[in-house]
Amino acid sequence: MSADPLVRARGLTKSFRPRGGLFRPRGPAFNAVDRVDLDVMASEIVGLVGESGSGKSTLGRILIRLIEPDEGTVHFGGTDLLALQGEELRRNRRDFQIVFQDPYGSLNPRMKIGDAIGEPLTIHRLVDGRAQRDERVAELLDRVGLDPAMATRYPHEFSGGQRQRVGIARAIACGPRFIVADEPVSALDAPVQAQIVNLLVDLQEQLGLSYLFIAHDLQLVRRICQRVVVMYFGRVVEEASAGELYREPRHPYTRALLAATPSIVPGRPAAPALSGEPPSQTAAPEGCPFHPRCPEAIDDCRRRDPALIRIGEGHRVACHVVEKTLE
Amino acid sequence: MPLLEVSDLRVHYSAADAPVRAVDGVSFSLQPGETYALVGESGCGKTATGLALLRLVEPGRIVGGRIVFEGRDLLGLSEEEMRRLRGARIGMVFQEAAAALNPVMRIGAQVGEALRIHRGMSRKEAHAEAVELLRLVALADPERQARAYPHELSGGMKQRVMLAIALSCSPALLIADEPTTALDVTIQAQILALLRELRDELSLTILLITHDLGVVAENADRVGVMYAGRLVEEASVDALFDKPEHPYTRGLLRAMPGAGPADERRLPTLPGTVPDPAHPPAGCRFHPRCSERFEPCDADEPELSGRPGGGRVACYLHRREAVG
Ligand SMILES: Nc1ncnc2c1ncn2[C@@H]1O[C@H](COP(=O)(O)OP(=O)(O)O)[C@@H](O)[C@H]1O
Ligand SMILES: Nc1ncnc2c1ncn2[C@@H]1O[C@H](COP(=O)(O)OP(=O)(O)O)[C@@H](O)[C@H]1O
Ligand SMILES: [Mg+2]
Ligand SMILES: [Mg+2]
Numbered sequence: 001m002s003a004d005p006l007v008r009a010r011g012l013t014k015s016f017r018p019r020g021g022l023f024r025p026r027g028p029a030f031n032a033v034d035r036v037d038l039d040v041m042a043s044e045i046v047g048l049v050g051e052s053g054s055g056k057s058t059l060g061r062i063l064i065r066l067i068e069p070d071e072g073t074v075h076f077g078g079t080d081l082l083a084l085q086g087e088e089l090r091r092n093r094r095d096f097q098i099v100f101q102d103p104y105g106s107l108n109p110r111m112k113i114g115d116a117i118g119e120p121l122t123i124h125r126l127v128d129g130r131a132q133r134d135e136r137v138a139e140l141l142d143r144v145g146l147d148p149a150m151a152t153r154y155p156h157e158f159s160g161g162q163r164q165r166v167g168i169a170r171a172i173a174c175g176p177r178f179i180v181a182d183e184p185v186s187a188l189d190a191p192v193q194a195q196i197v198n199l200l201v202d203l204q205e206q207l208g209l210s211y212l213f214i215a216h217d218l219q220l221v222r223r224i225c226q227r228v229v230v231m232y233f234g235r236v237v238e239e240a241s242a243g244e245l246y247r248e249p250r251h252p253y254t255r256a257l258l259a260a261t262p263s264i265v266p267g268r269p270a271a272p273a274l275s276g277e278p279p280s281q282t283a284a285p286e287g288c289p290f291h292p293r294c295p296e297a298i299d300d301c302r303r304r305d306p307a308l309i310r311i312g313e314g315h316r317v318a319c320h321v322v323e324k325t326l327e
Numbered sequence: 328m329p330l331l332e333v334s335d336l337r338v339h340y341s342a343a344d345a346p347v348r349a350v351d352g353v354s355f356s357l358q359p360g361e362t363y364a365l366v367g368e369s370g371c372g373k374t375a376t377g378l379a380l381l382r383l384v385e386p387g388r389i390v391g392g393r394i395v396f397e398g399r400d401l402l403g404l405s406e407e408e409m410r411r412l413r414g415a416r417i418g419m420v421f422q423e424a425a426a427a428l429n430p431v432m433r434i435g436a437q438v439g440e441a442l443r444i445h446r447g448m449s450r451k452e453a454h455a456e457a458v459e460l461l462r463l464v465a466l467a468d469p470e471r472q473a474r475a476y477p478h479e480l481s482g483g484m485k486q487r488v489m490l491a492i493a494l495s496c497s498p499a500l501l502i503a504d505e506p507t508t509a510l511d512v513t514i515q516a517q518i519l520a521l522l523r524e525l526r527d528e529l530s531l532t533i534l535l536i537t538h539d540l541g542v543v544a545e546n547a548d549r550v551g552v553m554y555a556g557r558l559v560e561e562a563s564v565d566a567l568f569d570k571p572e573h574p575y576t577r578g579l580l581r582a583m584p585g586a587g588p589a590d591e592r593r594l595p596t597l598p599g600t601v602p603d604p605a606h607p608p609a610g611c612r613f614h615p616r617c618s619e620r621f622e623p624c625d626a627d628e629p630e631l632s633g634r635p636g637g638g639r640v641a642c643y644l645h646r647r648e649a650v651g
Contacts, residue, residue: 051514052511161600189368189538190368190538190539190540190579190582190583190584191368191578191582191596191597192600193584194582194584194597195598197584197593197594198594198596201592201593216511216512217584218512219583219584219585220584222584222589223591223592223594224592256513257512257513259516260512260513260516261512261541261585262512262515262516262539262541262542262544262545263541263544263545264540264544264583264586265544265568266545266564266568266569267545268545269519269546272513272517272520273513273516274516275517277481277483277484277514278513280481
């Protein structure tokens with residue numbers, strides 16, 4: 001059963017010093033990503049959830065080498081990604097791509113979208129001449145549900161949903177195997193969000209892609225992901241198959257996130273499951289990073305950092321309280 | 328008597344060719360103490376409707392309709408009278424709490440400013456009252472936070488400060504425009520719980536503007552669904568979620584990731600997008616996206632009329648059923 005993962009990350013750590021500001025001196029460094037292990041299998045969609053600032057984007061960017069980690073390794077299809085340099089790295093880049101929350105920011109406003117989508121094809125020398133490139137761009141536009149005639153338009157002429165389709169077309173242009181989708185639908189209204197999610201699922205099935213799907217909507221993640229990873233303050237605190245995570249969330253943080261998800265059934269909601277704010281750009285507290293907000297914290301939680309332990313097939317949790325119930 | 332009665336409201340923005348009819352004949356009323364949600368996709372005119380209640384639609388114009396608040400026609404008030412009303416009787420919070428705060432002014436002074444302007448308090452009185460307001464919105468350690476600058480606060484804390492400012496002169500009506508859209512679900516749950524508490528404690532009437540039906544289900548009493556500048560359905564929350572009558576409302580509900588069987592990876596979609604309000608389609612504005620359209624839909628615009636289960640709906644399907 002245990003095939004080799006397409007992406008295999010071990011011990012990833014990345015520290016930042018808080019950005020200074022007009023009135024704010026730079027504080028001491030903190031770990032935005034803290035000793036993270038993660039596997040993504042071929043043709044698998046792994047969901048990555050957690051409050052803002054938990055390190056999801058940083059982790060996603062490390063996996064495709066847009067950010068260099070301080071420690072740890074990333075293997076992609078068996079290749080040591082962090083050892084690749086220069087030409088070799090450039091050649092490998094076509095295998096892994098990213099889709100951003102707002103592709104508008106990453107599209108050049110003065111570049112026609114056909115050129116934006118065609119650019120990676122030219123860079124990776126996947127097309128021979130202008131005619132072939134245009135033909136391939138037309139195919140890509142059609143594939144993401146846009147009219148090929150739109151190739152000559154500029155980004156500002158597109159709606160949010162259409163821009164996201166352009167971002168997806170650009171990401172799949174060179175035939176990648178792995179895509180980091182960083183909150184690709186968070187800025188869209190539900191109906192357009194559904195259109196884009198369905199497109200991502202179609203492409204995943206048709207092209208056998210793997211995604212790391214970063215999202216804050218847990219209902220959405222439940223629908224499309226096989227496995228879900230929950231991050232808190234740079235750590236993985238729980239990981240399980242999507243079915244199991246929603247049926248039997250074990251970490252108090254996962255349970256709180258699920259409880260905070262708005263229901264679409266009218267009625268009085270329960271009191272907020274989680275008080276306080278996620279830690280931001282500060283040094284980790286002693287013990288479990290979640291303990292200051294945890295309704296179940298015991299003495300151990302204030303003293304020792306819990307290890308991520310296996311509690312079932314593919315189910316891992318970092319929590320002293322859960323660990324105690326196993327003893 | 329309703330606290331607020333809006334009839335046939337029209338708000339236009341100017342554009343190169345035709346006027347942008349952002350709000351195009353909207354009528355609704357708010358009963359004292361209720362939370363009324365305005366929902367619909369981006370660009371449907373929800374914010375423009377909220378701003379019109381404060382007469383703050385610049386560079387647009389209110390080109391028609393009546394807004395009667397506490398028995399007074401707001402469109403007939405002088406600019407000076409309107410200024411006194413804003414902040415004092417009607418408070419407002421927006422999605423971008425951060426942008427609305429002055430970065431170089433302490434939190435306490437910003438909350439106190441409204442008190443000094445509207446209630447003529449001294450600096451010292453205003454500061455003491457500001458601390459009480461920060462306590463009311465459950466900001467931890469209000470004495471200390473009153474001395475902080477906005478950048479020292481998280482997004483959720485800034486939204487609490489905005490609420491304190493909006494509530495500083497005990498308004499009767501609070502307009503909350505996407506108050507939690509930029510926040511994490513955990514913080515959103517806290518702010519929504521706070522809004523419910525404040526409503527009960529202060530007998531507030533709330534106009535809750537949101538594109539997220541999830542926020543509506545648990546927090547509103549009644550809902551108005553807007554599409555392309557028009558109100559297309561209005562009902563109690565229970566009736567709307569139980570049996571949505573307008574195909575647009577049905578489409579919105581079905582597209583929610585939490586709706587339908589969880590093992591189906593694809594979501595039912597509502598194809599297309601909101602039309603350009605400068606050039607809305609003829610007939611029912613929703614007809615190009617509607618899978619249930621029939622003959623009359625592209626010819627004439629349907630009017631709101633009574634809907635089964637109470638409320639109003641603007642759709643020929645329903646008219647056809649009603650006729651036979
Ligand atoms: N270039 C950077 N410099 C300093 N801090 C950063 C930088 N990038 C991210 N951070 C900080 O690292 C933490 C994790 O950020 P991020 O990975 O963007 O989280 P998420 O995507 O989960 O919201 C946050 O506290 C963020 O402010
Ligand atoms: N300042 C403006 N100038 C021109 N058009 C505007 C302006 N503000 C809003 N609009 C247009 O008015 C319509 C309604 O906008 P808005 O009320 O913000 O919708 P919503 O809040 O439902 O997303 C949109 O088509 C929008 O583009
Ligand atoms: Mg992020
Ligand atoms: Mg708006």
